[in-house]
Amino acid sequence: MKHAALFAAAIVTLGAALPCTAQAATEPAAAAKAAPAFTPPPADSIPDDDFGKMVRKGQDIFLQTGAHAGKYIGNDLNCVSCHLDAGRRANASPMWAAYVLYPAYRSKNGHVNTLAERLQGCFRYSMNGVMPPADSQTIVALETYMFWLAEGAPTGVKLAGQGFPKLAKPAQKADYTRGQQVYEQHCVLCHGADGAGQRAGGKMVFPALWGDDSYNWGAGMHSVANAAAFIKANMPLSQGNTLTEQQAWDVAYFIDAQERPQDPRFNGSVEETRKKYHDSPDSLYGLEVNGKVLGAHSTPAGGKLRKGS
Structure with a gap:
């Protein structure tokens, strides 16, 4: 019973409303308190039109990546494995907080990255796969989903809950x-x-x-x-x-x-x-x-x- 309850809890928590690679940790929690707060739109408010269809496609890829973008991934992870609650949860690298920060310079590859390139990196590293073309429906759908989640958010601003709250170095060396x-x-x-x-x-x-x-x-x-x-x-x-x-x-x-x-x-x-x-x-x-x-x-x-x- 305990095991079954954990499975049920995981489906609800990981999926949220249906319910990379991983954004880097952000500044300490004390600094994050000064950042603007933001709440993404309700999960049931995706518009019922052609734009909404692409939002839903992005959400589907996000939640069940292997089923909807399997030709690009080489493991059994889904985007939601790290970006919890369908990319909504603050302090779990939420998509609404990431969307407003690109284009951005990344030291990982030494140049300014577009959002499409950032997503391609997630497929290559976190998903241990290959990069979808920047103009592929997979990347466009994910960008559209992120855009919708960030509706009304200020551009170029680090929002409260972005990434993960950075930890101070441990008192004892990690063991x-x-x-x-x-x-x-x-x-x-x-x-x-x-x-x-x-x-x-x-x-x-x-x-x-x-x-x-x-x-x-x-x-x-x-x-x-x-x-x-x-x-x-x-x-x-x-x-x-x-x-x-x-x-x-x-x-x-x-x-x-x-x-x-x-x-x-x-x-x-x-x-x-x-x-x-x-x-x-x-x-x-x-x-x-x-x-x-x-x-x-x-x-x-x-x-x-x-x-x-």
């Missing part, structure tokens, strides 16, 4: 063993002892946190700081802010110290790839953990692309 204990106590029931997530009715309900069906080494969630911020604000599901900051850092370290698909920018050398793309204390790629160099045994990026429109 694998402590993180494993947190995972076993608070995470294993939903995400499994092997981090592979869980399915219900043939659909992924709780996403894989590592392994071939999870995000690859280029995704934003591979950063321990980003993962810790997301976990603190949102996990366990429906119990956000119940873990301590130290627990969030520790379990994020444990999760990101597991193997996952290779960074698609891999150039044949883990050492060189780390030097070029992962030269940060928040990235474990290329470091030795428990006697293994992370990334050295990763499966190739891209995964197995699913069928889909």
Whole structure:
């Protein structure tokens, strides 16, 4: 009964009104309080016209990415796996807060990114797939859905709830063993002892946190700081802010110290790839953990692309 209740809660929470790669953590919560507040339009207010059809298509892709954009993804994640409540929830990288900030310069690729390019990156890294063309119906539908969610929001303004509230560095250095204990106590029931997530009715309900069906080494969630911020604000599901900051850092370290698909920018050398793309204390790629160099045994990026429109 407890397990069934968790599945039911997940469907409601992850899907919200039906109900990447991961935006970077935002400024600390104290700073976020000064940002303007915004509430997206009600889920049942999508217009009943041709524009609304494209909004709904974007929502469908967002909630069931494999079913509606499967030819571009290489794992079993959905957009809503990280952007909770159909991209509505504040402090879970909501789409209404992201839409108003693009175009924007990103240090990840060293140039100004359009929103389309940002979405393409989510497919390449968080979804471990390939980038849809910028003018594809998939990208246009997602942009339209985000535009509708941000209706009435000020452009170029960081809104309250954007991204994840950034955490201060932990009092103790993040630790694998402590993180494993947190995972076993608070995470294993939903995400499994092997981090592979869980399915219900043939659909992924709780996403894989590592392994071939999870995000690859280029995704934003591979950063321990980003993962810790997301976990603190949102996990366990429906119990956000119940873990301590130290627990969030520790379990994020444990999760990101597991193997996952290779960074698609891999150039044949883990050492060189780390030097070029992962030269940060928040990235474990290329470091030795428990006697293994992370990334050295990763499966190739891209995964197995699913069928889909």
